[in-house]
Amino acid sequence: MTQDRISQTLAAIAHPARRAILMRLRQGEASVKELAEPFEMSVPAVSKHLKVLENAGLISRGRNAQLRPCRLEPEPLREALDWLQEFAEFWNVSLDRLDGLLDQLQATDNTPSR
Amino acid sequence: MNPEPIAQRELVLIRRFQAPRDLVWRTFSEPELLEQWWGPENFTSTISKFEFRVDGEWHVTMRAPDGTERFVRYQFVEIAAPERIVYCPMRPPDAILRANLPPTYVATLTLEPTDSGDTVFTMRAEFGSLAERRMASTGGFAVGTSQAIDRLERLLATL
Numbered sequence: 001m002t003q004d005r006i007s008q009t010l011a012a013i014a015h016p017a018r019r020a021i022l023m024r025l026r027q028g029e030a031s032v033k034e035l036a037e038p039f040e041m042s043v044p045a046v047s048k049h050l051k052v053l054e055n056a057g058l059i060s061r062g063r064n065a066q067l068r069p070c071r072l073e074p075e076p077l078r079e080a081l082d083w084l085q086e087f088a089e090f091w092n093v094s095l096d097r098l099d100g101l102l103d104q105l106q107a108t109d110n111t112p113s114r
Numbered sequence: 115m116n117p118e119p120i121a122q123r124e125l126v127l128i129r130r131f132q133a134p135r136d137l138v139w140r141t142f143s144e145p146e147l148l149e150q151w152w153g154p155e156n157f158t159s160t161i162s163k164f165e166f167r168v169d170g171e172w173h174v175t176m177r178a179p180d181g182t183e184r185f186v187r188y189q190f191v192e193i194a195a196p197e198r199i200v201y202c203p204m205r206p207p208d209a210i211l212r213a214n215l216p217p218t219y220v221a222t223l224t225l226e227p228t229d230s231g232d233t234v235f236t237m238r239a240e241f242g243s244l245a246e247r248r249m250a251s252t253g254g255f256a257v258g259t260s261q262a263i264d265r266l267e268r269l270l271a272t273l
Contacts, residue, residue: 006217010241014123095129097151102133
């Protein structure tokens with residue numbers, strides 16, 4: 001539980017079944033039974049995945065005691081995507097600058113190594 | 115129930131530099147060169163600590179054009195000259211007070227010489243529990259830039 005939220009999000013979507021569940025929930029709320037059917041998974045197996053998704057804050061469950069419909073909560077996904085994009089951007093910009101620095105270092109080097 | 119292999123929770127960037135590996139290595143291992151390229155667009159970086167050894171710390175302050183500063187601490191996990199550096203970010207000092215922490219990751223930087231004398235650079239960041247376990251690399255270069263980002267983007271595309 002000490003894990004940060006973004007790592008938790010990435011871990012949650014690292015399983016194909018959980019991604020499939022999220023994809024299905026884009027179309028709207030669904031009960032555990034409805035989710036289990038198209039994937040040919042048992043209800044307990046789906047419930048286990050839903051627990052992971054719920055703990056990661058990627059879905060919420062309704063109060064209806066019988067059905068407890070699942071609903072997609074996209075906010076953590078956006079947060080993780082934003083962070084990853086910023087991280088990749090940081091590296092891309094830095095490496096552009098490194099490229100320039102390497103040119104500069106080689107140009108000033110009196111004994112060309114290539 | 116097994117989670118997917120390592121590739122699903124990592125981010126990979128690959129870049130080819132027209133420079134010999136020894137020179138590229140210097141730009142990572144000499145702080146006065148490293149601070150010249152490290153950081154976001156138009157930021158200036160100042161390295162205040164650089165212990166280039168396993169478990170050594172590396173502190174850098176990145177200064178934005180508007181004057182705001184970002185202080186980051188990293189720790190070296192592995193150093194194998196002139197081909198590999200592994201490091202991870204350290205928790206910010208005020209971590210306990212913060213609700214949303216940046217993710218933990220382990221970054222593996224590799225430099226591979228090509229036949230033509232260029233250098234292929236790879237940055238591989240592993241996130242979360244995967245990073246903590248730090249499984250052995252599968253070897254070889256992953257294709258594409260970022261599976262983690264691609265995956266999220268696809269997921270978000272129609273939300």
